[in-house]
Amino acid sequence: MTSPASSSSLTVLGHDGSPLSAEARELLERASLVAGGRRHLAAVPVPPGARTIVMGELRAALDAIDEELDREDGDHHVVVVASGDPGFFGIVRALRERGRRPRVLPALSSVQRAFARAGLSWDDALVVSAHGRELRRAVNACRAHPKVAVLTAPGAGPAELARALFPQTPRTFVVCEDLGGPRERVVRVRPAEATTRPWRDPNVVLVLDQRRIAAAAAYGERGWIAGARPGPARWALPPADFAYGAPSRGAAGTGAEIRAFALAKLGPRVGDMVWDVGAGRGEIAIECARFGAAVVAVERDEAACEGIRANVRAHRVKVAVSRGTAPAVLEHLPEPDAVFVGGGGPDVARACAARALRSVVVVVADADRVQGAIDALKGESLATQAVSLSAAPFGAAPAAPVYVVWGERAGTATGPEGRRGRAVPQRPPASAAVTVAELPEMDVDEVDGMDGESASGSVR
Ligand SMILES: C[S@@+](CC[C@H](N)C(=O)[O-])C[C@H]1O[C@@H](n2cnc3c(N)ncnc32)[C@H](O)[C@@H]1O
Structure with missing residues (x-):
């Protein structure tokens, strides 16, 4: 009434x-x-x-x-x-x-029906909406989470989703069109096929990482909460938890206390894309993935990349590893919400600041490099601050300080997700109807420590 x-x-x-x-x-x-x-x-x-x-x-x-x-x-x-x-x-x-x-x-609900049509449980699924909202967040959720239902809209449907994920993020799509209606159709496809097929509205897309779903079952994982998993019980993990790879990247970001501060300024969460540039052993990348963000670890050294992959597998998270030298290698990566810069000069910091939608954190070991980092972030209109931090076990000799410079884009650090925030610059690779041959040269691979690929065919 x-x-x-x-x-x-x-x-x-x-x-x-x-x-x-x-x-x-x-x-x-x-x-x-x-x-x-x-x-x-x-x-x-x-x-x-x-x-x-x-x-x-x-x-x-x-x-x-x-x-x-x-x-x-x-x-x-x-x-x-x-x-x-x-x-x-x-x-x-x-x-x-x-x-x-x-x-x-x-x-x-269409989501309930979609999972029923696919014969899947869905208490462990993340449900995201691209209906009147940014597609980008839905895409990032699909990158990070193994079982996602996407509510779509015209212009933000299966083809657009597939183009954003393909080819770096292998997934199975179950596209459910007009559920309960006269033109109902449920089709299981790989993203490559989804990019080119015509799709009918309305539709819901289930985006499945079959290997991780199977692995979760093999580990006997049973959730108690529907949707995204709760955040990690512990973070700012000790350096010993990142056992593989090259020696640490100096003072920059590897100590747990410094990393805790950097993570607080990055604020990684479900729906975000985070870059860890000059990723070393992948400590920041892995911690951000544990918070539910989609992550790209950028590292120029192949041996270090191998170490990152091994650490990623040990933590059973999802991180894409991009081998190459910043800033050039950054050009074709998806728009980041937050960027950690653990390596590279002011040109790298500036390139990251130009792309970051929310925040950039730069860690340097040398006081002489702080002003360059501040200028780089300020030059891209980020509200910038810097601190020197030093942490040592109680009773031990004081450690040499490291310098953390961070910048935040106005109005984005605490705002709600989805509709607000800085508009994402239109970049051709994300939305254009690209074919494999046209895709920019990238050396990005997704790591999760499991092998195998999904099949293509009709669900019913
Ligand atoms: C604003 S949401 C509404 C969701 C609705 N309240 C529900 O529970 O299904 C609109 C989106 O729901 C999905 N949807 C609604 N009806 C659908 C149907 N019959 N078949 C497939 N998807 C549908 C589409 O993704 C559509 O763009």
Whole structure:
């Protein structure tokens, strides 16, 4: 009910193609206004006397609903028909934000149906939305997490998702089109194929890393929380936890205390892309991956890359390793939210600052290099600070300080995800219809310590 003074009512009816319940039919019969997408309005019986509103532009539709409910010439009954469970990435939020308290009759969510069609459990799945939101965050979640359901939108669908992931991130796609509708189709494909096929809206895409899913089962992992795993129980791990690879990159970033401070300034989380430039043994890269971020470790030395891969496997996380020399090698990497610079001069810091959407952390062992790093970050409009830090076990001789310079882009460090933040510059490789031959030269490989690839074919 909308207000104590009126008996007008607002109902949100979830629709998934199943026959309507008696309760839903009754509510529709007495509706004075029925609102919904074109396909939903076509799928339900609208009584002859009722007005209809096609929900294209959301604000206009919500205004019309408000107007109907606020009328004082008797009782008015509004039924909004929406897809799946309207309380899940749906219209219920917008109505509540307008002070409405709708009665909700949910149907099965498209995500629930998609996993059922694929015959998979989904309490361990991450569900992300690219519907009216940045595709980039969904892509990063798919890079980092083995089982992701992506709610898509025209222009941010299976093909766009596949182009962003292909070829560095091998995954299986289960594309579920028009679930419960007359054109329902469920197809299992590799991203390469998904880039070129035409796809029908609406669709949900399950993005699966079969090897990691199998490995989690083999390890007998049982979650207690749905969706993303909770953050790591421990971080700023001791140097001994990164046993493989070349000797450490000097003072820069390898001590646990220094790393703790750097991680605090990077703020890695699900949906982020983090670069660890001059990655050494991959300590920062691995810690960021443990927080759920997608990560690229950039390192020019092949032996060091081998060490990073071994450490990544030991920690059972996901990190892409890009062998090459910064800043040139950075050019074709996906946009980073945060960048750690453990190696390279001011030109590297500046190149990273130019691309970073949120923050850059530079660690140098030499006081003479601090001003160059500050200038590089400030030159790219980051609000920049620097500290000298020294940590040694109690009772031991004081350690030589290292210098941490960090910069944050205004308004992005604490803001919500998804819609806000600095606009991502349009870069051709992420969105253009590239073929393998056209892809820029990259030496990026995804490491997780498991072998095998997924099959292509139809789910049913
Ligand atoms: C705003 S969200 C609404 C999600 C909805 N509340 C649910 O529970 O399924 C819209 C997105 O849901 C997905 N979706 C909704 N209905 C679908 C259907 N019948 N088949 C496949 N995907 C669907 C599509 O990704 C679509 O772009």
